[in-house]
Amino acid sequence: MSALENMRGRAVALLLLLGAIMLVWFGAAHPYLEALSNARHRLEAASAQLQIYQRAVARGKVAHTGKNDALDALLLPGESAAAAAAYLQQRMGEIAADSGALLLSFELLPVTNTGDAPLKAVTGRIRVTANTQSLRALLHAVESHRPLLLLDNLFVRARSDQDSVPGGHLDVQMDVSGFRQAAE
Secondary structure (H helix, E strand, C coil): CCHHHHHHHHHHHHHHHHHHHHHHHHHHHHHHHHHHHHHHHHHHHHHHHHHHHHHHHHHHHHCCCCCCCCHHHCCCCCCCHHHHHHHHHHHHHHHHHHHCCEEEEEEECCCCCCCCEEEEEEEEEEEEECCHHHHHHHHHHHHCCCCCCEEEEEEECCCCCCCCCCCCCCEEEEEEEEEECCCC
16 A cells, blocks of 8 residues: 555645646746747837838938028928929829828919918828728828928718729828928
8 A cells, every 4th residue: 555655645746746837837937928929029010110210211301401401301392383392292192102092183272372471382182092091101101201291171081882993991182281492
């Protein structure tokens, strides 16, 4: 009987040891490794987001040599209203494409400020079709764009299922304004 009790004691000790190992693994080691993995994924996502921001900053930089570099960085390039409007139209097409929206139209609105102000507004009305994520990306890109662009008269509506225009489920219309230096 002593050998049987000795064997039973060893089996119980082995089971207790396995239970203690499992308790340590699932109670401390596994949650710690899971937290490390989550932290690594968050760090990789933050690094990817930082790279996106760095690319956007590099794309938005314009070389200026004038004495008002701080102001020039916020203004539309171009010596004339037509050149500034062409730049605004081109940039809005690029921003829409980068965000995943489909630019349907760009309409240049008439100039409303004809006084002797030092800055002249150039305003265009754009119409895009987008989904929710691409609309968010489009709005963020326009708001954070340099030269400075201002949004006005934003109109968003759901599109009909019978609509034959490709794109997202939202029809978006907005006025986008930029400013240029008034001619001397």
